[in-house]
Amino acid sequence: MILQRSAIGRVSAERMRATVATLAGEEFAGRRVGSRGGRAAREWLAGQLAELGGGPAVRVQEFTVAAVPELTATPSLAWTGGPELRHRRDFVEHLATADQPAPLRGGVVGPAADDWSGRWVLVPAGFGTGLAVLARRAGTEGARGLLVQATRDAGGWLPKRLAGPAAGPVPILAVAADHHAELARAATGDGEVEVTASVPLRRVPVPAANLVAPLGRPSSFPVEVLLCAHHDGVGDDPRLRLPAASDNATGVAVVLEAARLLAAAPPAGLGVQVALLDGEETGADGSAYHAAQLVAAGRRPLVINVDGAGRLEGAAAVEAGGPAHPLLAALDQAGRQAGVALRAGPVASDNRRYAAAGLGAVGIGAGMPGYHSPADTAERVEASTLVALARLVVTTVWMLADRTGQIHRQSSIID
Amino acid sequence: MSEVAEPAGGFLGDPAEAFEVASTGGGCCGTSPEGGCCGTTDAGTTDAGDGCCTPEAKADAVASGAGCCG
Numbered sequence: 467m468i469l470q471r472s473a474i475g476r477v478s479a480e481r482m483r484a485t486v487a488t489l490a491g492e493e494f495a496g497r498r499v500g501s502r503g504g505r506a507a508r509e510w511l512a513g514q515l516a517e518l519g520g521g522p523a524v525r526v527q528e529f530t531v532a533a534v535p536e537l538t539a540t541p542s543l544a545w546t547g548g549p550e551l552r553h554r555r556d557f558v559e560h561l562a563t564a565d566q567p568a569p570l571r572g573g574v575v576g577p578a579a580d581d582w583s584g585r586w587v588l589v590p591a592g593f594g595t596g597l598a599v600l601a602r603r604a605g606t607e608g609a610r611g612l613l614v615q616a617t618r619d620a621g622g623w624l625p626k627r628l629a630g631p632a633a634g635p636v637p638i639l640a641v642a643a644d645h646h647a648e649l650a651r652a653a654t655g656d657g658e659v660e661v662t663a664s665v666p667l668r669r670v671p672v673p674a675a676n677l678v679a680p681l682g683r684p685s686s687f688p689v690e691v692l693l694c695a696h697h698d699g700v701g702d703d704p705r706l707r708l709p710a711a712s713d714n715a716t717g718v719a720v721v722l723e724a725a726r727l728l729a730a731a732p733p734a735g736l737g738v739q740v741a742l743l744d745g746e747e748t749g750a751d752g753s754a755y756h757a758a759q760l761v762a763a764g765r766r767p768l769v770i771n772v773d774g775a776g777r778l779e780g781a782a783a784v785e786a787g788g789p790a791h792p793l794l795a796a797l798d799q800a801g802r803q804a805g806v807a808l809r810a811g812p813v814a815s816d817n818r819r820y821a822a823a824g825l826g827a828v829g830i831g832a833g834m835p836g837y838h839s840p841a842d843t844a845e846r847v848e849a850s851t852l853v854a855l856a857r858l859v860v861t862t863v864w865m866l867a868d869r870t871g872q873i874h875r876q877s878s879i880i881d
Numbered sequence: 882m883s884e885v886a887e888p889a890g891g892f893l894g895d896p897a898e899a900f901e902v903a904s905t906g907g908g909c910c911g912t913s914p915e916g917g918c919c920g921t922t923d924a925g926t927t928d929a930g931d932g933c934c935t936p937e938a939k940a941d942a943v944a945s946g947a948g949c950c951g
Contacts, residue, residue, distance in 0.1 A: 781893055786903045794892075794900045801891035808892045810902035828903075 473731040474804070477856045479849040481726075482719040485514070486852070489697070489715035490844040496708045498628070498701025499531055499745045500672020508675055511697055511742050514722055515679045518729045518740075527676040529755040531745050533669035535561060535628055540704050542569060543639055543663045545649055554624050554706060554839070556645050558616060559667050560638035561630030562597060567666040570637065572610035574653040574661055582609040586661040588650055591615040591643070598634065605635030611663065613649070616640035623839035626700045626708060629749040637665045674698075674744040676752045680737065681729050687737035689870045690767035691863055692760075694753070695721040696746030696816055700838050711844040712776025712834040718742055719852060720772050724859040733867030739767060743816055746773070753816030757823035768793050768866065769827035770859060773815035776842075777833035778851040782858070783811030785829045787821025793828045793862075796869060800861035806854045830855065 488494075488510065495503030508526075515524045543557045544550075551557055575585045577593055577600060587609050589600060597614065604612055616624050624642060641649065652659045677697075695717030699710025709715075725740045732738070745751030753771075760767065770793065786794050801808045813829030820827035832851050836842035892899035 784892075784899075784903045786900070790904060791900065794903060798891045798896050798899075803890065805890045807889050808899070810892070810899045 473727045474857055474860060476727060476730075477723060477853050477860070479853050482716075482723050482852040482856065483844070483847070483849055485719035485722060486711050486715040486847050487844045489718060490709035490711035492707070496702040496710050497697060497699040498534070499674045499698045499748055499751075500534055500670070501701055503701070504698055504744070507697060508677060508742075508744070511718065512677055515677055515725075515740065515742070518679070518681065518722075518725055524677055524679045527678055527756060527759065529674055529676075529745075529751065531672050531674050531748050531751050533632075534672050534748055535559075535667055536670050537667050537704055538567065539664075539666040541639065541663070541665045541667070543641070543661070545574070545652065545661045546657075546659045547652065548649065549645070551645060554626065554703065555618075555622060555642070557639050557641045558624040558626070559665050560612075560614060560640045561627060562601060562632070562634045563611075563638040563665045563667055564633055564636050565666065565668045566611070566637035566664055569662045569664040570610045571660055571662045574613075574649065574659050576653075582607045584608060584610060586610045586663070587612050588646070588653060589614045590650070591646075597638075598631070601634035601636055601638065609636060610661070611637035611639070611665075613646070613661070613663075614638065614640050615643050615646045618642055619837065619839060621836060621839060621841045623836075623841060625838035626703070627838060628700055628747045633669060637663065639663055639665060674752060676744055676756050677742040678756065679740050681725055681740065682732055682738075687735060689735070689866070690737040690739060690765065691866060692739045692741055692767040692769045692820075693721045693724055693772075693859065693863075694741040694743055694769065694816060695772045696743040696752065698744050698747055698752075700747050706840050708838070708840055709843050711836075711842050711847050712774055713837060713842055714746070714773050715844070716775035716847055716852060716855075717772035720775050720855045720859060723852075723856040724863070727856075727860050728863055733864050735870050736863065736867040737767075738863060746816055750816050750819045753819035757820045757825065760825070761823050766825055769817060769820040769825055770862060771813070771815055771817040771820070771827065771829045772831075772855060772859065773813060773817075773829055774831040774834040775851050775855040776847045777835050778806075778848070778854055779833060781807035781809040782830055782832040782855070783813055784808050785811065785813040785817060786827065787818060788824055788826045790821070790826040790828055792866065792869065793826050796862045796865035797828060797830075797858070799865045800858055803865075804854065804857040804861045806858045830858070
């Protein structure tokens, strides 16, 4: 325990902040899966893993993500007499959009209109008919496209997403509520209003890769722990940086720091693996691939996934799935020892893929200021949160090792 | 010298209850882990998350104020 306390004291806020700053830097361009920046970040991380104590063999686990949304230019939206609108502040691409590189011009109607041909259809919030149905009708009747309503976040951004519905038959833009209402007023007022808009968004298959490394020598311990975090982000826009610092450079920094400490003070009787996952933002594709590989190999590690360690407000969210009771008990104990409060809350991340594969898995989330927007910067990440999460993860692994040891000792006595 | 309180840590409230809630996805989309819900915890774009979760999971999420999955 003295060794453990000493190791906990060596958690380095500076090292983690440097990791976050590097991953959020311009060179890695928001780290979208399959992008040049994403690949460069992965290569840098492979080097970091290779430097861990014990010189672990880093495995690159390659897979393909089938259809990643990619903006080839900045979408545009304007209407007659309307204000100058800014992409991601005032409007964004909707993920169900068709690719529309060239601006399309047309009048505006509401969805109750009989004739949609050659018009943009302005869909009110809460309109009873589902978007997929509206898009099909728009395609059949030759509408220009759909304009739906969107909600800005607290920082005034419309967050970017890569995971969502498949592409539909017509262009779709999501417009911030105030401008959506303004356009509705203009369209029902005097004079003809015409909308001109483009949505240059194509879907491309891309190569992706997880990085997987055992700590120390590959082991045959009966109990294994997998520490993981996704390294990909949603990627920069053509003219806007989205650094993806909290989501999830912070999780990667925490896992790397925990791995460094555990390599220096290995838990007895417990194997530890690290996985830095790709393709989370497109639907947790990397963890789905990795979980299937583990199960096929007959391995059943307990999984600890960190997604978001940017700003701890009160208590870290914990979501569990699969046979995770030992993990939850160890986390609870570790939280008490490390002084980190925990609460049950959604962590919609890679942990769900491992749990769906039948593995005991917990996701831990401690804040993502600026989620999926240009405001997710390294400057907004709190060092104290990074330190708290690293201590929590390391202590949890040691608690699991203690429990494993106790179970073995008890088995020996019974035998 | 004033007394310094021990830092609070571990699950808030009754741990057994917290384990139970944590294991059901915290009331969000955890009921549909195969649905590709990941990465869509914020309803920033109306309807963008449709087709992500099951209708039941989405209704549960909205009712609980979790704001997940569109």
